[in-house]
Structure formats: structure tokens, C-alpha cells
Amino acid sequence: MLPVIYSVVTADTSKLLDRRQQLMGPAYRLFYDVPVHIVRGDGAWLFDADGRKYLDMYNNVPHVGHCHPHVVEAICQQAGTLNTHTRYLHENVVNLADRLTAKLPEELDTAMFCCTGSEANELALRIARTVTGGTGVIVTSFAYHGNTQSIYEISTASIPADELPDYVVTVPAPDCYRGPHRDDDAAEKYAAHMHDAIGLLKSRGVKPAAFVIDTIVSSSGVVAPPPGYLRQAAQIVRNAGALFIADEVQAGFGRTGRNFWGFEADDLTPDVVTVGKPMGNGHPIAGIVTRRDLAAEFSEHGHYFNTFGGNPVSCAAAIAVLDVLDNENLQQNALEVGEHLVDGLWNLAERHDCIGDVRGSGLFLAVELVTDRELRTPASELTNRVVNDLRDRGLLTGAIGPDANILKLRPPLVLSKDGADYALNILEDTLC
Amino acid sequence: MLPVIYSVVTADTSKLLDRRQQLMGPAYRLFYDVPVHIVRGDGAWLFDADGRKYLDMYNNVPHVGHCHPHVVEAICQQAGTLNTHTRYLHENVVNLADRLTAKLPEELDTAMFCCTGSEANELALRIARTVTGGTGVIVTSFAYHGNTQSIYEISTASIPADELPDYVVTVPAPDCYRGPHRDDDAAEKYAAHMHDAIGLLKSRGVKPAAFVIDTIVSSSGVVAPPPGYLRQAAQIVRNAGALFIADEVQAGFGRTGRNFWGFEADDLTPDVVTVGKPMGNGHPIAGIVTRRDLAAEFSEHGHYFNTFGGNPVSCAAAIAVLDVLDNENLQQNALEVGEHLVDGLWNLAERHDCIGDVRGSGLFLAVELVTDRELRTPASELTNRVVNDLRDRGLLTGAIGPDANILKLRPPLVLSKDGADYALNILEDTLC
Numbered sequence: 133m134l135p136v137i138y139s140v141v142t143a144d145t146s147k148l149l150d151r152r153q154q155l156m157g158p159a160y161r162l163f164y165d166v167p168v169h170i171v172r173g174d175g176a177w178l179f180d181a182d183g184r185k186y187l188d189m190y191n192n193v194p195h196v197g198h199c200h201p202h203v204v205e206a207i208c209q210q211a212g213t214l215n216t217h218t219r220y221l222h223e224n225v226v227n228l229a230d231r232l233t234a235k236l237p238e239e240l241d242t243a244m245f246c247c248t249g250s251e252a253n254e255l256a257l258r259i260a261r262t263v264t265g266g267t268g269v270i271v272t273s274f275a276y277h278g279n280t281q282s283i284y285e286i287s288t289a290s291i292p293a294d295e296l297p298d299y300v301v302t303v304p305a306p307d308c309y310r311g312p313h314r315d316d317d318a319a320e321k322y323a324a325h326m327h328d329a330i331g332l333l334k335s336r337g338v339k340p341a342a343f344v345i346d347t348i349v350s351s352s353g354v355v356a357p358p359p360g361y362l363r364q365a366a367q368i369v370r371n372a373g374a375l376f377i378a379d380e381v382q383a384g385f386g387r388t389g390r391n392f393w394g395f396e397a398d399d400l401t402p403d404v405v406t407v408g409k410p411m412g413n414g415h416p417i418a419g420i421v422t423r424r425d426l427a428a429e430f431s432e433h434g435h436y437f438n439t440f441g442g443n444p445v446s447c448a449a450a451i452a453v454l455d456v457l458d459n460e461n462l463q464q465n466a467l468e469v470g471e472h473l474v475d476g477l478w479n480l481a482e483r484h485d486c487i488g489d490v491r492g493s494g495l496f497l498a499v500e501l502v503t504d505r506e507l508r509t510p511a512s513e514l515t516n517r518v519v520n521d522l523r524d525r526g527l528l529t530g531a532i533g534p535d536a537n538i539l540k541l542r543p544p545l546v547l548s549k550d551g552a553d554y555a556l557n558i559l560e561d562t563l564c
Numbered sequence: 565m566l567p568v569i570y571s572v573v574t575a576d577t578s579k580l581l582d583r584r585q586q587l588m589g590p591a592y593r594l595f596y597d598v599p600v601h602i603v604r605g606d607g608a609w610l611f612d613a614d615g616r617k618y619l620d621m622y623n624n625v626p627h628v629g630h631c632h633p634h635v636v637e638a639i640c641q642q643a644g645t646l647n648t649h650t651r652y653l654h655e656n657v658v659n660l661a662d663r664l665t666a667k668l669p670e671e672l673d674t675a676m677f678c679c680t681g682s683e684a685n686e687l688a689l690r691i692a693r694t695v696t697g698g699t700g701v702i703v704t705s706f707a708y709h710g711n712t713q714s715i716y717e718i719s720t721a722s723i724p725a726d727e728l729p730d731y732v733v734t735v736p737a738p739d740c741y742r743g744p745h746r747d748d749d750a751a752e753k754y755a756a757h758m759h760d761a762i763g764l765l766k767s768r769g770v771k772p773a774a775f776v777i778d779t780i781v782s783s784s785g786v787v788a789p790p791p792g793y794l795r796q797a798a799q800i801v802r803n804a805g806a807l808f809i810a811d812e813v814q815a816g817f818g819r820t821g822r823n824f825w826g827f828e829a830d831d832l833t834p835d836v837v838t839v840g841k842p843m844g845n846g847h848p849i850a851g852i853v854t855r856r857d858l859a860a861e862f863s864e865h866g867h868y869f870n871t872f873g874g875n876p877v878s879c880a881a882a883i884a885v886l887d888v889l890d891n892e893n894l895q896q897n898a899l900e901v902g903e904h905l906v907d908g909l910w911n912l913a914e915r916h917d918c919i920g921d922v923r924g925s926g927l928f929l930a931v932e933l934v935t936d937r938e939l940r941t942p943a944s945e946l947t948n949r950v951v952n953d954l955r956d957r958g959l960l961t962g963a964i965g966p967d968a969n970i971l972k973l974r975p976p977l978v979l980s981k982d983g984a985d986y987a988l989n990i991l992e993d994t995l996c
Binding site: 145148149151152154155156157158159160161162163167168169170171172173178191193194198199201203204207208211212213214215216217218219220221222223225226229230233241242243244246247248249250251254255257258279280281282284290408409413414415416417424427428430431434435436437438439440441443445446 | 577580581583584586587588589590591592593594595599600601602603604605610623625626630631633635636639640643644645646647648649650651652653654655657658661662665673674675676678679680681682683686687689690711712713714716722840841845846847848849856859860862863866867868869870871872873875877878
């Protein structure tokens with residue numbers, strides 16, 4: 133068993149904490165009962181101010197590993213050469229558009245760039261509202277799509293149900309462990325809720341513009357939709373004249389192992405795909421990819437410019453990430469290490485009744501903790517304790533889901549099988 | 565006279581242009597009749613793919629000069645060490661909050677970070693709407709504040725007047741050259757329009773949340789408000805229970821020479837200041853600074869997290885920019901070179917009747933071109949020709965204002981007097 137020595141706060145860290153609260157206000161939260169003061173990253177590992185080592189099982193942003201030298205080199209080289217905007221011609225943004233669209237179905241041939249997932253979803257919604265003439269948005273319950281006003285309004289995890297604007301309606305997250313439909317016909321039944329949502333919008337006099345879904349439904353607890361759900365849902369919303377927007381900000385870029393994009397677990401082509409978080413390995417870059425006809429119709433109602441979006445440095449970072457994904461075969465690694473982790477987690481479940489479910493795909497996994505396996509009662513308090521104990525033992529993760537009883541395991545894709553075993557050992561110790 | 569040899573497009577550039585239009589769609593626009601294909605930047609200079617040199621008199625984002633080595637070094641050093649988020653403790657974000665608030669009045673003591681000016685204005689509006697309970701926003705005519713939905717809706721330069729939502733009302737830009745009030749009492753008269761705006765909101769049953777103003781009113785033509793306007797306007801909107809939001813995304817960070825912030829040209833303290841563009845010298849970082857009581861009230865209604873906002877690399881870039889501003893005394897340089905430019909421009913005006921007005925502050929200047937000085941008739945076509953001719957002679961600028969008849973001169977703050985003379989010479993040749 134590993135010693136629990138990690139929860140000591142030094143005077144320096146304590147002082148930094150005070151300064152932070154003073155200067156950044158109370159709207160900012162820190163992870164863990166005892167915050168971590170991280171100063172260095174390398175691959176899947178993080179190091180705190182006292183030299184203590186943590187395995188990063190949480191962060192999907194440093195997608196190809198913290199401080200990957202190829203990405204750092206690309207950023208440095210371009211930052212020292214030129215950093216301007218997309219109103220001058222530059223190879224990088226064009227090459228990135230090329231590389232990105234090449235990873236998507238042929239119809240999705242037009243890329244646009246911004247800086248954050250919120251901005252990507254904002255742009256996707258602006259396109260949907262422009263081309264459909266509608267304003268209504270259908271989202272899954274307990275969804276998270278960003279923090280700008282329009283996107284905050286569809287982030288049903290952040291906003292109380294009775295404060296949703298009348299143009300936002302929710303459908304149940306397609307959760308086959310805890311949701312209303314758990315059997316073989318779950319996909320069809322979950323998709324059928326689209327009819328209710330469209331009917332509700334209609335009753336309010338609102339024309340639907342889009343169905344927006346995080347294709348791995350992360351904030352609801354990584355409840356990867358049952359096969360057929362996305363395809364059927366897309367069909368229903370399209371019949372109602374709305375677009376299907378796949379929010380790939382979390383699921384994209386090979387993380388799910390079997391596929392490069394979350395939506396590829398089903399048989400459909402979205403109208404708009406939004407990308408972000410892992411795209412620049414931490415450098416702020418995001419974007420959308422859509423069909424040429426939709427981009428063209430949008431352009432008739434105005435142009436698009438984002439000062440930092442698509443700048444040469446951000447694009448160099450994103451191109452470097454795509455390089456590393458290919459060169460180091462990281463999607464395959466996500467698949468193999470993910471399967472190894474899932475096996476190990478089910479193995480743990482044999483000895484720990486508190487593990488109710490293990491699910492997910494590749495290196496986007498969830499471990500649902502319960503107080504009663506039959507009743508599937510959420511073990512929210514236990515999960516909070518476990519997350520903090522894991523931190524104290526050198527493993528960083530977090531709790532998600534409406535009951536905050538689900539461990540989210542979403543490490544950089546460079547995690548090795550040894551790293552996975554390290555994580556499993558600490559989990560074993562913590563759950564004892 | 566300099567030779568006009570710059571408008572040749574090579575086969576390579578032409579091919580890149582085709583690929584760009586194919587892959588990025590028609591909503592993206594390029595500057596100039598013949599786009600420039602920039603590949604390198606250094607100080608106030610840009611270089612194209614054929615090695616041709618341009619003086620950058622347009623870009624305020626590379627604030628301390630293109631590829632400033634201190635900023636590049638800060639980015640490289642931190643990108644190679646750690647890039648995470650604000651849910652772990654890190655010195656950089658706290659130090660940046662410290663450095664930034666130190667540049668502002670004492671009451672503005674709380675900083676929050678995001679990635680773009682749009683996101684900063686989004687956050688400012690969310691705070692204003694939360695703390696006031698209102699939704700109404702007053703903005704100047706022909707304003708630009710960003711591209712996300714809520715901010716696009718208050719960007720009166722981008723959206724037709726009859727498409728404005730009922731919670732957005734405009735007041736005339738305080739333009740003493742072309743606007744309705746041009747005399748000594750202009751400040752008071754422009755400020756009085758706030759009463760009309762508040763009345764209009766009231767008649768629609770909308771409670772005002774904020775008055776948002778770019779403190780140099782750039783998109784209306786750099787019509788720096790007459791002294792007293794901002795103070796009086798702030799007083800009126802505050803009496804109506806709304807906040808005064810100073811959008812310093814363009815005017816901030818010493819650009820106006822005499823002051824570090826645009827609002828400091830008047831005697832007031834805003835409730836929220838938003839910052840962006842120049843903050844990271846091109847690296848995507850933005851933010852807001854507000855009072856602790858407003859941040860605290862906002863936090864009672866939810867927390868704030870922005871994945872990339874306030875990350876250690878972005879903060880390192882922003883801290884480095886503040887270092888360079890101090891070390892190289894660039895605010896003073898902006899003042900001196902700006903005055904030199906203004907003198908030279910008025911000198912040009914003696915020989916060129918098309919120059920109707922020269923105005924602005926520091927290195928944020930505007931040259932208004934007219935076909936008739938008495939009538940102040942906008943010379944829109946001439947301005948377009950001039951902007952393109954300047955480009956062909958190696959000087960980059962752009963046209964602004966409702967009639968696109970105003971040259972915007974907004975170079976990196978490292979522009980020297982020699983650089984200013986170079987610009988004046990090219991202008992002289994072009995206006996001949």
C-alpha cells in the first residue's frame with residue numbers, strides 16, 4: 133500500500149491560495165479538499181511544488197501528453213516567426229483545415245476556427261439558427277457545452293431546469309445504466325423523446341434549429357449512447373427541419389479508441405461537428421467543420437472573423453497534435469490501454485461492491501460508485517472521499533454525473549499499460 | 565517615390581488562395597483586393613512569401629511588436645514546463661491577476677480570465693445581468709464587441725438596426741466630427757442620450773443591465789469621446805441601476821499614450837473592464853477586472869470555469885507583455901511617436917484636401933478622408949483605393965467607420981519615429 137503523504141500544504145502553497153482568493157474572487161473553484169499546486173507536466177504525469185508526482189487520469193486537454201516536445205517545438209517555432217490573423221493568407225490555417233476535414237466524412241468539407249469549445253458551439257448554433265430560421269435547441273439533460281450566454285443556456289448541468297429559456301428543451305441523456313430505458317430497445321426509446329421535444333417547442337411557437345449532443349455524453353456520466361440512438365435522433369430532428377450538431381469537444385481526436393470521433397460509434401454524418409479541448413494539447417484552439425452548403429448559406433448573412441481564431445501559432449499547435457496522434461499511433465494506444473483498464477476495473481469490481489458499473493470507450497472511462505448494486509443507489513459521499521483520497525495517494529481524477537458519484541478517467545492518450553496498472557493499484561488501495 | 569511592385573500574385577499564393585476558399589468557406593474574408601501572404605514578422609514589420617517588406621500600421625494585437633523575443637521566450641519556457649487549468653493552483657494566473665489589477669483603480673481588484681474579447685464581454689454581460697437583475701444593454705451605434713451570439717447582438721456595426729433584439733438599444737457614437745453634437749457641450753448632449761435609451765428600454769418593459777462602450781469607439785472611426793462624456797454617461801446608467809462596462813479590448817495597455825486605459829481619458833472608474841487583443845501579443849488570452857462585491861454576487865449564482873482561460877502559458881505570455889511595456893517604456897513611445905505621426909498627418913493635410921480630420925490618441929489614430937472638407941462628405945471609394953494602394957506600396961492599414969472612409973492607424977507600440985516617417989512618405993506618395 134502506498135503511503136498517504138500528499139495532503140500536506142506548505143506555507144508557500146497556503147500563501148498562494150490566499151492571494152488567489154483575494155485576486156480572482158469566489159466564482160473560481162479549485163479541485164480537491166486540499167488543492168494541488170502543480171508546477172510541471174510530462175506525458176501522463178504531473179509534479180507539484182514539493183516534487184510530489186501524480187498520475188494524471190483526468191485531463192483530456194493535454195491529449196498527446198503534457199508538454200509533448202513536438203507540439204511545444206511547433207508552438208515555439210511559429211511564435212518566433214509570425215502570429216497574425218486569418219485576414220492575411222497563411223499556409224497553417226489552410227493546412228489545418230485540410231488535415232481536419234480529411235479526418236471527417238467527405239460531406240464535412242468546410243472548417244472554421246475559433247479559440248474555445250464555447251466559441252465553437254456558439255458558431256455552430258449561429259449557423260444552425262441562420263440556415264434553419266429556427267431558434268429552438270434540443271439538448272440532453274445534465275449536458276455541458278460551454279460558458280458563454282447562449283451556450284450556458286443549453287448547458288443543462290449548469291442551469292436550473294426552471295431557468296431554461298423557452299427555446300431550450302431537454303431530452304433524457306441516453307443512460308442505459310440509470311436512465312428510464314435500459315433494455316435492447318433503449319436506442320429507439322431514447323430517440324423517440326425527440327418527438328416530445330419537438331412537440332414541446334412547437335407548442336411554444338418555437339421552430340427547432342438544432343439538436344446538440346456531446347457524443348459521449350460526458351457530464352451525465354460518460355453514458356456512451358446505445359448504438360442507433362444518434363442515427364435515429366438525427367433523422368427525427370432533420371425531419372423537423374433542424375440540424376444535428378455533434379459536440380466532439382470532449383470525445384474527439386481518437387480518445388474513444390475504436391473511432392476518431394464519438395459520433396462514429398453510430399452510423400450517421402452530423403451537419404456540424406464542433407471541436408476544441410484536445411485540439412492544441414492545451415493551446416487555445418477550437419473550431420467547427422460543416423458542409424459547404426451550410427457554410428455558404430451562413431455567409432450570405434454575414435462574414436465570420438475571430439481575432440485569434442486560426443492564427444498561425446494555434447494552427448501549428450493543432451497540426452502538431454494531429455502529427456503526434458498519427459506518428460505515435462495514439463488512437464490504437466487509447467483502445468488497448470483502455471481495454472486493459474476496463475478489464476482491471478471489472479476485476480476490482482469483483483472485490484469492491486461499491487463499483488456499480490464500468491463503462492466508456494478507449495481512454496474515456498467512467499466508474500460508477502453505488503451503495504447498493506441492485507438498487508444502483510449513487511454513492512455520492514463515498515465518491516467525494518475516493519476522489520480526495522486518490523489525490524492524496526498521487527492519482528488525479530474527478531467526480532461527474534448528476535449525483536457526482538461517477539469517477540471520470542480521461543488521461544492523456546500516452547498513458548501506458550504500466551501507468552494504467554499504477555492507477556489500478558492506487559484505486560485498489562483507496563477502495564479498501 | 566517608391567515603386568508600386570507589390571500587387572503581383574505568384575502561382576503559389578494563388579494556389580493557397582484557392583485551397584483556402586475551398587476548405588474554409590465563403591464566410592471568411594481577406595484584406596485587400598490582392599491579399600497579402602505574410603510569412604514572417606519582426607517588430608513593426610511584416611514580410612510576405614516573396615520577401616517583400618510591409619510596415620504594419622494596422623495590427624494592435626502584436627502590441628509590443630511581432631514576435632517579441634521576451635514574449636516568445638515566456639511562451640516557450642512555460643509551454644515546455646506545464647500547461648493546465650485554473651482548477652489547480654498555479655503562480656502564473658495569480659501573478660497576472662496581481663499585475664493587471666495593479667494597473668487599475670483600487671476598487672477594481674478582482675480579475676477573471678478567458679481566451680477572447682468576445683468571451684470577456686460575454687462574462688461582463690453575464691455579471692451585469694446577474695447583479696442588476698436586468699437584461700437591457702445600451703451600446704453606441706456602429707459598435708463592435710465580438711462574435712458570440714450575445715455579443716454579436718450588441719455589435720451594432722454587424723447587425724442591421726431592425727434585427728436588434730428588444731433588449732438592445734443604441735445611443736449615438738460620441739463623434740464630434742460627424743455626429744449630431746460637435747460643440748463644447750457635446751459631452752453633455754451625447755451623455756443625455758442615455759436618458760432616451762433607458763426610457764426606450766423601460767417602454768419595452770426591459771430593465772437595463774449595462775452600458776457597454778469601447779472607450780476609444782474604434783469601429784465608429786476612433787472617435788475618442790469628448791472629456792466628460794464617459795463620466796456623465798456612467799452616472800446616468802448607474803442611476804438607472806445598470807453597470808458601466810468599459811470595453812478596453814482595443815484601447816487598453818498603453819496604446820493611447822497618455823493613459824494606460826482608454827477610460828482614463830475621463831474621470832471615472834468603470835464597474836467592469838474587459839481586456840483582450842493586445843494582452844498576450846497574439847497569444848489567445850482575455851479577461852475582465854471588476855469589483856469584489858460584483859464578483860461575489862455573481863459567484864452566488866454559479867461558478868466560472870474556462871478550460872483554457874488563465875492557463876499557465878497564456879498567463880506567462882500576458883505577464884511578459886506587461887514586462888515589455890514597462891521595460892521598453894512603450895506607453896511613452898506611443899505618446900511620442902503618436903504625436904509625431906499626428907503632426908505629420910496634419911502636415912499632409914495642408915497639401916491634400918481629401919484629409920478631412922486627423923484624430924485619436926497615442927498610436928490609435930484615424931485619418932478621415934472626404935470629398936469636400938466643408939460638407940465633410942465621406943470619400944469611401946477613395947479610401948478603398950488608398951488602402952489598396954498603400955498595401956501595394958508596402959504599408960498595411962484598413963478602412964473603418966460607417967462609411968468606410970477612415971484610415972485606421974494602429975501599429976505595434978514599438979513603431980519608431982523613423983517608421984512613422986516611412987508611413988508618412990508612403991501616404992504622401994499614395995495621396996498624390
